[in-house]
Amino acid sequence: MASRRGVLGGLLAAGALAGGDARALAAERGTGDLGIVVERASGSVQVVETTGRTSLGRIAGLGDLSHASAVFSRDGRHAFVFGRDGGLSKLDLLRGVVAKRVVQAGNSIGGAISDDGRLVAVGNYEPGGVRVFDTEALAPVADIPAAYGPGGTARSKVVGLADLPGRGFAFSLFDAGEIWIAAVPPDGPPEVRRFRDAGRQPYDGFVTPDGRHYIAGLFGEDGLARIDLWRPELGVRRVLQGYGRGEEPLPVFKMPHLRGWAVAGELVFLPAIGRHELLAVDRRDWTERGRVPTHGQPVFAVARPDGRQVWVNFAHPRNDVVQVVDTQSLQVAHAFTLGRGVMHLEFTPRGEQVWISVRDSNRVEVFDTRSLARLDSLPAESPSGIFLTARAQRIGF
Amino acid sequence: MASRRGVLGGLLAAGALAGGDARALAAERGTGDLGIVVERASGSVQVVETTGRTSLGRIAGLGDLSHASAVFSRDGRHAFVFGRDGGLSKLDLLRGVVAKRVVQAGNSIGGAISDDGRLVAVGNYEPGGVRVFDTEALAPVADIPAAYGPGGTARSKVVGLADLPGRGFAFSLFDAGEIWIAAVPPDGPPEVRRFRDAGRQPYDGFVTPDGRHYIAGLFGEDGLARIDLWRPELGVRRVLQGYGRGEEPLPVFKMPHLRGWAVAGELVFLPAIGRHELLAVDRRDWTERGRVPTHGQPVFAVARPDGRQVWVNFAHPRNDVVQVVDTQSLQVAHAFTLGRGVMHLEFTPRGEQVWISVRDSNRVEVFDTRSLARLDSLPAESPSGIFLTARAQRIGF
Numbered sequence: 096m097a098s099r100r101g102v103l104g105g106l107l108a109a110g111a112l113a114g115g116d117a118r119a120l121a122a123e124r125g126t127g128d129l130g131i132v133v134e135r136a137s138g139s140v141q142v143v144e145t146t147g148r149t150s151l152g153r154i155a156g157l158g159d160l161s162h163a164s165a166v167f168s169r170d171g172r173h174a175f176v177f178g179r180d181g182g183l184s185k186l187d188l189l190r191g192v193v194a195k196r197v198v199q200a201g202n203s204i205g206g207a208i209s210d211d212g213r214l215v216a217v218g219n220y221e222p223g224g225v226r227v228f229d230t231e232a233l234a235p236v237a238d239i240p241a242a243y244g245p246g247g248t249a250r251s252k253v254v255g256l257a258d259l260p261g262r263g264f265a266f267s268l269f270d271a272g273e274i275w276i277a278a279v280p281p282d283g284p285p286e287v288r289r290f291r292d293a294g295r296q297p298y299d300g301f302v303t304p305d306g307r308h309y310i311a312g313l314f315g316e317d318g319l320a321r322i323d324l325w326r327p328e329l330g331v332r333r334v335l336q337g338y339g340r341g342e343e344p345l346p347v348f349k350m351p352h353l354r355g356w357a358v359a360g361e362l363v364f365l366p367a368i369g370r371h372e373l374l375a376v377d378r379r380d381w382t383e384r385g386r387v388p389t390h391g392q393p394v395f396a397v398a399r400p401d402g403r404q405v406w407v408n409f410a411h412p413r414n415d416v417v418q419v420v421d422t423q424s425l426q427v428a429h430a431f432t433l434g435r436g437v438m439h440l441e442f443t444p445r446g447e448q449v450w451i452s453v454r455d456s457n458r459v460e461v462f463d464t465r466s467l468a469r470l471d472s473l474p475a476e477s478p479s480g481i482f483l484t485a486r487a488q489r490i491g492f
Numbered sequence: 493m494a495s496r497r498g499v500l501g502g503l504l505a506a507g508a509l510a511g512g513d514a515r516a517l518a519a520e521r522g523t524g525d526l527g528i529v530v531e532r533a534s535g536s537v538q539v540v541e542t543t544g545r546t547s548l549g550r551i552a553g554l555g556d557l558s559h560a561s562a563v564f565s566r567d568g569r570h571a572f573v574f575g576r577d578g579g580l581s582k583l584d585l586l587r588g589v590v591a592k593r594v595v596q597a598g599n600s601i602g603g604a605i606s607d608d609g610r611l612v613a614v615g616n617y618e619p620g621g622v623r624v625f626d627t628e629a630l631a632p633v634a635d636i637p638a639a640y641g642p643g644g645t646a647r648s649k650v651v652g653l654a655d656l657p658g659r660g661f662a663f664s665l666f667d668a669g670e671i672w673i674a675a676v677p678p679d680g681p682p683e684v685r686r687f688r689d690a691g692r693q694p695y696d697g698f699v700t701p702d703g704r705h706y707i708a709g710l711f712g713e714d715g716l717a718r719i720d721l722w723r724p725e726l727g728v729r730r731v732l733q734g735y736g737r738g739e740e741p742l743p744v745f746k747m748p749h750l751r752g753w754a755v756a757g758e759l760v761f762l763p764a765i766g767r768h769e770l771l772a773v774d775r776r777d778w779t780e781r782g783r784v785p786t787h788g789q790p791v792f793a794v795a796r797p798d799g800r801q802v803w804v805n806f807a808h809p810r811n812d813v814v815q816v817v818d819t820q821s822l823q824v825a826h827a828f829t830l831g832r833g834v835m836h837l838e839f840t841p842r843g844e845q846v847w848i849s850v851r852d853s854n855r856v857e858v859f860d861t862r863s864l865a866r867l868d869s870l871p872a873e874s875p876s877g878i879f880l881t882a883r884a885q886r887i888g889f
Contacts, residue, residue: 123586125567126521127884128609146566146609169543169842170522209844212525212543256793260843261862262796305757306798325800325820360702361776379758379776391697401657401703401887403722423722444885445566445607446657465658485885487524488841490798 122189126171129188130441130483132452132459132475133176135160140176141190141475145443145483146452148471152191158182158198164205164480167487168230169212171343172484175230177206183217185233188484195233199226201355201407207258214279216256216264223250225266227279237285243271255311256301257491261322265309267297268382274300274311275320275329293331296321302491303378304358310334321381334381338367338374352395359402359422366393366407372409375425384426395439399464400446404428408437408451417451419467429467433460438478444485452478504705519586523568526585527838529849529856530573532557535587537573538872539585542840542880544860545868549588555579555595561754561877564884566609566626569861569880572627574603580614585881592630595610597641605657607887611676613653613661620647622663624676634682640668645736652697652708654888662706664694671708671719671728691717699888700775701755701848707843711765718778729776735764735771749792756799763790765802770804772822780823781816787813792836796861797843801825805834805848814848816864826864830857835875841882849875887889 129151139155157163159180165174173194174186181200184193191427200219207216214236216227227237241251251268259265262279278284279355294421295315302309303332307453311320323329342360355446357364363376373387373396398405405420414437417428436454448470451460454477461471486492518872526548528537529710535815536552552558556577557622563572570591571583578597581590601619604860605611611633613624624634638648648665660675671690676682692712699706701719708717713819715733759781760773768786770793788810795802811834833851840846845867851874858868885889 123519125565125569125586127523127564127881128566144567168522169525169840170541172522173526173685189522210844269630305800307757307800360704401701403704443566445887447607482523488882488885490842 104348108376113363124189126188126484128443128484129171130450130481131165131174131176131186131188132473132478133160133163133165133482134478135163135454135478138474138479140165140174140186140405141460141473141478142186142191143450143473145448148473149446150473150475154186154191154193156193157184157196160479166206166208166492167482167483169359169487170486171416172192173230173486174327175206175208175215177217178205179203179273181217181219183215183223183228184232184276185230191261197228197233199235204252205256205303205447207256208487209258209259209262209264209279211262212487213281214262216258216279218253218256219268220252223252223268223452225253225264225277227285228328229265236365237279239275239277239285241268241271241275241285243268243273254298257300257302257309259302260306260490263323265300265302265322267293267311267315269296269298270294272315274309274320276309276322276324276327288327290322290331294318294333301351303363304490306490309364310365310369312368314366315374325457327410332381335365335376335383338383339370347437352418357396357398358406359405361396362422364396364398364420364422366396367442368392373405373420375422387420387427389420390418391425392432395479396420397440397444398422399449400444404439404464406442406449414438431462431467436477439480442482443483444488450481450483452481454478504667515715521586523881525881526568527847527878528562528573528583528585529847529872529875530557530560530562530877530879531868531875532560532876534790534850537562537571537583537587538870538871538875539583540847540856540870545845545870546809547870547872551588551784553590554581554593557874557876558600558874559781562879563603563612563889564879564881565587565605566884568881568884570627571881572612573604574600574614576600578614578616578618580612580625581628581812582627594625594630595869596632597626601649601651602653604653604661606659606661606676606882607657608659608691609884611659611680612675613633613655613875615653615663617649617652620649620665620667621655622650622661622674623660624682630739634676635670636664636674636682636684638668638672640670651695654697654699655705656699656706657887662699662719662721664690664696664697664708666693666695666711666766671706671717673706673719673721673724676717681839685724687719687728691715691730696749700760701887703887707762707764708756708758709762716762721756729778732762732771732773732780734782736767754793754795754802756795756802761793761795761802761817761819763793765789770802771818784817784822784824786817786824787827788816794837794839795819796839797841801861803837803839805837811835827870828864831855833874836877838878838880840880841885847878847880849878851875 185195202221224240251270256266297311302310319334352373391409421428434456572844582592597616603614623635649666693709694708697708716731788806831853
């Protein structure tokens with residue numbers, strides 16, 4: 096028995112500092128409070144920590160990071176960054192290096208990691224489909240072309256890729272109007288279930304926090320599509336049919352994102368396409384329960400982890416504001432004007448802080464979500480997505 | 493900019509092994525997949541990881557660990573272990589050592605960590621009350637005696653201590669029949685709100701995953717007590733009044749635990765005291781929706797993170813079995829006979845594995861929760877509680 100003398104006995108005394116603007120990245124530290132901030136214009140990310148709210152360093156050379164997103168290994172040490180140019184980069188957050196990088200497609204749009212942490216899947220526009228890699232070496236494991244049409248010769252863009260329990264993934268085919276559910280067993284080919292006629296032009300999708308419902312937003316129809324993954328035999332059902340998409344001929348400046356996890360108590364909050372409002376949907380029967388008028392066209396609507404607030408950012412040209420919606424009263428309780436280009440926001444897992452990227456002011460702003468006081472403001476080069484390692488511990492992130 | 497050359501540049505090559513049965517505890521690793529297994533009889537814990545499903549080493553010298561529980565720092569590096577003898581031990585999981593230890597009371601019963609990670613609170617039987625320490629040095633921050641009765645001279649045992657958003661804690665006073673809500677501001681004394689006449693002999697309590705409802709089980713009454721923490725002005729309300737506690741004069745072999753987080757979709761599953769059944773309660777209106785007959789008196793009823801199953805263990809003498817309840821049909825779907833003294837069970841955060849401690853066989857059994865296949869069996873000395881670092885990322889754990 097090692098007793099209190101210690102198993103490693105203080106082999107490592109101090110961390111080390113090196114390189115450029117790196118400040119304090121040390122190898123011996125916990126990873127539960129780490130995250131990355133995407134610096135879109137420079138193809139880099141900053142590694143940050145949310146306990147002292149500091150930047151630990153920068154990792155560059157990641158290619159085109161417009162619309163980039165990330166998932167994390169189950170131990171929180173590695174980030175997998177999905178670039179728009181098809182690049183898939185595995186970052187070692189402890190050492191601050193690119194551990195591995197492959198360019199796996201010509202144009203891609205996000206990805207997911209399997210529940211066992213062994214597989215990373217990427218949704219591709221070109222060539223349309225999903226490619227699956229092992230998380231250790233980024234070696235190819237499976238290729239799922241999004242084939243459709245006569246003879247199955249066409250390839251659809253893939254959007255809304257989300258993980259499911261059981262080494263599973265759900266995703267939508269924009270051009271084909273289909274939703275596919277795939278499981279990738281440890282041995283043998285992927286098992287794919289196709290749902291045809293899911294709806295016209297699904298543009299994004301998400302899985303509810305319990306992994307049960309997959310929801311796809313439809314650009315070509317006035318509604319959303321839903322599959323109950325516990326009862327897939329029921330097929331695709333419509334949600335909020337006729338909510339008003341296109342009712343007013345507002346131009347759509349930016350497609351909203353559905354990955355905000357705005358599941359708050361009994362309600363799910365969804366951005367309405369082309370409208371200045373959020374839709375509040377009953378989680379039990381998927382009917383509309385109310386609408387919240389907002390400052391602009393919502394892009395991300397993200398629930399604070401306790402579900403008592405939903406924080407919202409907006410499309411150009413109204414993208415300088417963040418609004419805080421009270422989920423009990425369905426009213427906007429507060430608004431911040433933060434500068435042009437509020438791109439993304441991410442809560443710490445217990446919700447006491449929110450990190451907000453403001454592109455044109457080159458800042459990441461950190462707020463206390465109860466007092467609404469600004470806790471810190473960190474410099475960053477045109478920051479966009481913010482992703483914390485706690486995502487590794489959630490279904491469907 | 494540090495670019496791909498790396499911020500730390502490979503300062504650390506390999507981990508090191510040392511001491512007794514320590515196998516692979518290395519300082520440079522992620523902490524998101526770590527956990528501890530309490531070895532009650534020997535006053536030690538094993539540090540384990542759930543990716544390769546191995547034990548990394550043992551940390552001893554922790555005193556009386558009967559009924560011990562643990563919480564984790566927000567970075568996942570440190571565990572705070574609450575011993576029955578009032579000992580509060582801060583463990584460094586990366587180095588495998590006791591970083592700090594205080595004996596803060598004569599008899600204690602679990603604790604909680606604040607949402608900002610700065611405070612650790614301990615619920616004490618003797619002297620009755622809550623003591624709060626800073627997580628850095630375990631220095632005292634606040635003392636909240638559970639004073640009640642004429643002149644406030646009596647001290648009640650404290651049970652069911654849970655964290656709340658905003659550096660808050662909720663707990664119950666067994667002898668006083670009260671529930672208290674306390675917030676500990678960064679400066680100034682704790683702000684305590686007392687709810688008197690909460691019910692007779694609250695024996696445990698928990699907070700729902702959204703931090704909204706605090707529920708206390710009552711030993712002295714046929715029902716439970718609930719406070720809506722978003723509307724505390726409504727006071728304490730009864731849940732499941734008259735569910736049948738004491739209806740059949742079964743002896744109560746072991747008090748059930750309510751911290752199982754058996755919140756599954758729209759239902760909350762609660763062990764019925766002294767009965768061989770689980771109660772299924774509607775999360776929206778807190779009325780009974782059904783009962784599940786079980787093998788014995790439930791001790792822990794824990795929802796798989798997707799909420800599709802609840803796994804249950806039982807009191808002596810029927811403590812050799814684990815049952816799996818399907819939350820849709822409210823039926824027992826499977827049962828395992830694992831040996832005498834099934835003490836605790838813990839899911840990995842995305843639910844693909846469950847770890848189960850079996851005291852008398854000196855094993856921790858790990859199962860795949862979908863195939864129900866046994867993945868691994870690890871030796872441990874009289875294992876009891878199992879706690880994974882992902883708890884740091886949850887409200888109310």
